Amino acid sequence: MDELEHKFEVEVKTAEKSQKLSEQAKDELRTSGMMDEKGKIKLKGVSPKMLKRMKQEFVDCPVLKSEIGFIQCFVCPNFQSRVIGKVLCKGALLK
Numbered sequence: 602m603d604e605l606e607h608k609f610e611v612e613v614k615t616a617e618k619s620q621k622l623s624e625q626a627k628d629e630l631r632t633s634g635m636m637d638e639k640g641k642i643k644l645k646g647v648s649p650k651m652l653k654r655m656k657q658e659f660v661d662c663p664v665l666k667s668e669i670g671f672i673q674c675f676v677c678p679n680f681q682s683r684v685i686g687k688v689l690c691k692g693a694l695l696k
């Protein structure tokens with residue numbers, strides 16, 4: 602299998618509390634049908650238990666140079682995939 606082209610491997614960490622979503626991430630989730638009108642997130646193939654865990658996860662984003670909730674990272678244009686506790690990030694500049 603070919604290795605995916607990515608610039609960074611970013612470690613996924615877990616916080617004690619759920620991470621807040623930015624308005625931009627919410628918009629992204631809504632337009633891609635992953636969030637309903639009530640703001641409830643629904644990801645295909647992700648159980649409520651897993652989703653709860655995902656909400657508590659965050660990454661030290663090397664592009665935005667700050668801590669970003671995993672859900673937000675998941676919908677980021679740079680997000681490529683997630684492998685064993687790491688996000689493969691394309692590392693392109695974000696507006």
Ligand code: SF4
Pocket residue numbers: 611660661662663664665669673674675677678679680681688689690691692695
């Ligand atoms: S995918 Fe986006 S949010 Fe996640 S680490 Fe890369 S630039 Fe940051």
